[in-house]
Amino acid sequence: TVVCETFLTDEVPNCALNIPGYEFYRRDRGAPGGGIIIYFKNDLQVERWTAVESPVLESIWMNINLGGFSVLFCGCYWAPNSNASMTEHFVQALEQHVPDENTLYMLAGDFNAHHSSWKHCSYSNTKGLLLEDFMCLYDFTQLVELPTRITRTSESCLDFILTNVPHLCNFK
Numbered sequence: 001t002v003v004c005e006t007f008l009t010d011e012v013p014n015c016a017l018n019i020p021g022y023e024f025y026r027r028d029r030g031a032p033g034g035g036i037i038i039y040f041k042n043d044l045q046v047e048r049w050t051a052v053e054s055p056v057l058e059s060i061w062m063n064i065n066l067g068g069f070s071v072l073f074c075g076c077y078w079a080p081n082s083n084a085s086m087t088e089h090f091v092q093a094l095e096q097h098v099p100d101e102n103t104l105y106m107l108a109g110d111f112n113a114h115h116s117s118w119k120h121c122s123y124s125n126t127k128g129l130l131l132e133d134f135m136c137l138y139d140f141t142q143l144v145e146l147p148t149r150i151t152r153t154s155e156s157c158l159d160f161i162l163t164n165v166p167h168l169c170n171f172k
Contacts, residue, residue: 002075004058004110004159006035025060027053034058036109038075052093057086059109061093069102076109078127086111086127087134094138105140106169107162119145120156131160140164 008017008028017024019039025048026037038060040046045065049072052061059076074093078086090107097103114121115128124132135142143161163169 001039002108003037003039004035004075004077005033006037007033008035008037025062027058027060029058034077034079036060036075036077038062038073040064049093052089052096054089057082057089059086059089069104071104071106072097073105074107074109076107076111078109078111078113080112085130087130090134091137105138105162105164107140108160110159112158113160114156114158118142122154135162138164143169 006026006028008026009030010028014024014026017026017037021042022039023042023046024037024039027035029035036058040062047063047065049061049063053059057076058079059074061072061074064071064073072094074090076086094105111127111131113127113131114123114125115132116122116124117132118128121128134140140162141164143163144159149156149158161169
C-alpha cells in the first residue's frame with residue numbers, strides 16, 4: 001500500500017507507524033507537506049533500491065521477489081508545484097535495472113497528472129503529457145479506472161497504478 005502526502009517528519013518515530021504483520025519504508029519530505037510511506041506484508045522478500053531514489057523527487061523504489069518472478073515497484077508523490085520530471089526519474093531508474101522476462105514493473109502513487117485522453121480527465125497538463133509519452137514509450141497501462149479526486153464540480157483521477165503487464169494484475 002502506498003500512502004502519499006503523509007506530512008510525516010523525523011519527530012514521528014517509526015514505532016508510531018507500525019501495523020501488525022506489515023513492514024514499511026518511509027520517505028519524509030523534510031519540509032511541510034508531502035512525504036510517502038509504503039507498507040508491505042512482512043513475509044515478502046523485499047529489498048529497497050535506494051541507488052535510484054532522487055534527492056529532489058518523492059519516490060521509494062524496491063525489488064520484491066515473488067519466487068518465479070520479481071516486481072520492481074516504485075511508490076511516488078509528484079507534487080502539483082514540482083518542476084522536476086518524475087518521468088525522467090522513471091526512465092533513468094528503468095535504464096539502470098536489468099530486466100528479464102520474469103520482471104513486472106509497477107509504479108503507483110499520486111501523480112497530479114491530467115491528460116484529455118484518460119478517463120475522468122477533461123484537459124491535459126504538462127505532467128499528463130509527459131506521463132502519456134512515458135507510458136507509450138514503455139508500453140505501460142494505467143489500471144485505476146475510477147476518479148480518485150472528487151469535488152463538488154469535478155471528478156479526476158490523479159492516483160495511478162502503472163504496469164507493463166496489466167494481464168497479471170487483478171484488483172477486483
